[in-house]
Amino acid sequence: MMVRLMLVGLLLLASAAAAAATVAQAKEGCLDKCGDVSIPYPFGTNEEQCYLSPYFLVTCNHSSNPPKLLLGKPSPEGNNVQVLDISLDGELLILNYVSHDCYNRSGGLDSLYSYGSHLTPGQFNISSTRNKFTMVGCDTYAWFRGQRGEESYRTGCMSLCDNITAVRNGSCSGNGCCQTSIPDELSDIQSHFTFSSDDLKDLKGIEKLPMVFDWAFGKETxxxxxxxxxxxxxxxxxxxxxxxxxxxxxxxxxxxxxxxxxxxxxxxxxINECENSILNKCENPETCVNTQGNYTCSCPMWYQGDGKIDGQRCIPNRLQMIHAAMGIGIALLVLLVSSTWLFWALKKRRFIKLKKKYFQQNGGSELRQLSRQGSTERIKIFTFEELEKATKKYDESNIIGRGGFGTVYKGTLTDGRIVAIKKSKMVEQSQGKDFINEVGILSQINHRHVIQLLGCCLETQVPLLVYEFINNGTLSDHIHNENKASAIMWETRLRIAIQTAEALYYLHSVASTPIIHRDVKSTNILLDAEYNVKVCDFGASRLVPLDQTQLSTAVQELLDT
Incomplete structure (x- = not known):
């Protein structure tokens, strides 16, 4: 006689992975755990404030060890559903009774148990995605029926096999085991129950297996x-x-x-994603900044993006680099210009202070005093810049005389006048006052055969003198040059001697203050284009001798050669 074994039940799909554990939390002051099972709100035990509605009432039965969590109030019959786990994802894992119908080898009934699972319509439904109706046995069929709203439904499956050895492991498609889905309009089942031939023997003593309920709130969307x-x-x-x-x-x-x-x-x-390298996707975890409900990552300087591996990442910010380079370039240019301006400003300031120092050192204040008294009305005080411009910065091409006294330059003033500028060698500072006195007296000379002093510059270490320019050289140039000497007639030579004598007479006897020239020689007698005489003192190396107490215009008594 063929042995028939039938084991029927709603089994939790073996392949369905457990939902991610959510932090379970009971209401404050309520029981949060029964044995090994956590009790998160809206579920709660006896006190009304601990659960949201009667649907979510659970009872902790301490009569067993460990305590068992039961769904609802304890029933007199003791048939409350045992809860194994409560998930805030809307799932309730329970233990469900298994129906069985077993026969011995002779075909006699060994055991028969049929169980009906009664769920009150409301917040709980049998999960169609996490459960399957499963039957284990040979040459038999099983079915179940239920209620879905106002609609009744019935379904089942059949299994055939000659003996246990003919059953194939891993298959539950009608050879020793069969399965069928639990109807639900949203079901999308792809999992399967892994069957073993040992289940034909081992499941006989099992009364309960896990099953999943779905729970939710209300009927609204x-x-x-x-x-x-x-x-x-x-x-x-x-x-x-x-x-x-x-x-x-x-x-x-x-x-x-x-x-x-x-x-x-x-x-x-x-959630502080920055504390968990799996939750935050920052390229550089050190840049992670936690925010409410999110986190941000930052990029280093010169880069842009969100800094996230699964986002925009960090890429070079070429525009920012260009702007930075331009900014640095402009800053360096401004620094260079400012430094140059500051350098020249300081240099100009020092130069102005130095000019003021030389001006005072060379008797500038005394000369101004004489000018206010009317003693030097015709003498102009030139600035250093005026004479530098007139001589093109003392260019050598403008040199018209050079000797032990210094150098004489030809210059053109801004008003077009051509002048001779005498740049003397160094003199002692103590001569400054005597020099001013001499300038004051020379400025009063007004004779047609005496060189006219137009002005001076006191802003240099050694004062510069500005004379009228005589364009035909010195008498020495003409008499010592055979070509030029032959061009001067005796009548002209006599006129030159007479004009020189007239000039010396004027200086010695007619001037308001007699002036002793002391250095009359051919090099100090200038000639114009008509060979008219202009007596000058260009050959003197110093204007006033250190030990001279009487007024003179030279410091040497040199004989003409």
């Missing part, structure tokens, strides 16, 4: 709940409404970046 803004809305701060996996109603989830219990006030707390 999230859209209706959001539009009505109901006061009894289950989702609290930092959470959002989500559609139930199967059937009607809704669930709550913490918003992205938060974790905790979305059904409690302040139950969803910010």
């Amino acid at each position: 999230c859209q209706v709940v959001d539009e009505n803004s109901q006061t009894n809305y289950a989702c609290k701060g930092n959470s959002s409404c989500n559609k139930r996996k199967t059937g009607w109603g809704y669930l709550c989830n913490c918003s992205e970046g938060y974790q905790g219990n979305p059904y409690l006030e302040s139950g969803c707390q910010d």
Whole structure:
């Protein structure tokens, strides 16, 4: 006689992975654990404030060790469903009774047990995605029926096999084992029950197997709940409404970046992604900055992007680099210009101070005093810049005389006048006052055969004298040059001698203050284009002798050669 073994039940799919554990949290002051099972709100034990509604009431039975968590109030019959796990993702893992119909080898009935699972319509449904109706046995069939709203349904499956040895492991497609889906309009089942031939023997003594319930709130959709803004809305701060996996109603989830219990006030707390390298995708974890419900990553200088591996990453900011380079270039240019301007400003300031120093040292104040008294009305005080411009910065091409006294330059003033500028060699500072006195007296000389002093510059270490320019050279140039000498007639030579004598007479006897020339020679007698005489003192190396107490215009008594 063929042995028939039939074991029927709703089995938890072996391939369905457990949902990610969410931080379980009971209401403050309520029991949060029964044995090894956590009790998160909206579920709660006896006190009304501990659970959201009677649907979510659970009881902790301490009569067993360890204590067992039961769904609902304890029934007199003791047939409460045992809860193995409560997930805030809307799943309730329970232990469900298994029906069996077993026969011995002679074909006699060995055991028979049929169990009906009665669930009150409401917040709980049998999960169609996490369970399958499964039958283990040979030459038999099994079925179950249920209620879905107002509609009744029945389904089942059949299994055939000659003996245990003919059963193939891993298959539950009608050879020793069969499965069928639990009807649900949202079911999308791809998993399967892994069957072993040992199940034909080992399952005989098993009374209960795990099964999953789906739970949710109300009968409204999230859209209706959001539009009505109901006061009894289950989702609290930092959470959002989500559609139930199967059937009607809704669930709550913490918003992205938060974790905790979305059904409690302040139950969803910010996740610090920066403390978990898996949660944050920063290219450089050190740049991670936690924010409420999120985090940010930053890029180093000269780079742009969000700094995230799965985002824009960090890429060179060429525009910023160009702007930075331009900024640095402009800054360097400004620094260079400012430094140059400061250098020249300081140099000019020192030069101005030095000119003032020389001006005072050379008797500039005394000369101005004489000018105010009317003694030097015709003498102009030139600036250093005026004479430098007139001589083109004392260019050598403008030199018209050079000797032991110094150098004489030809210059053109801004008004077009051509002048001779005498740049003497060094003299002692003590001569400054005597020099001014001499300039004051020379400025009063007004004779047609005496060179006229036009002015002076006192802003240099050695004063510069400015005379009228005589363009035909000195008498020495003409009498010592055979070509030029032959051109001078005796009548002209006599006139030159007479004009020289007239000039000396004027200096010695007619001038308001007699002036002794002391250095009359051919090199100090200038001739114009008509060979008219201009007596000068260009040959003197110093203007006033150190030991001279009487007025003179030379410091040497040199004989003409």
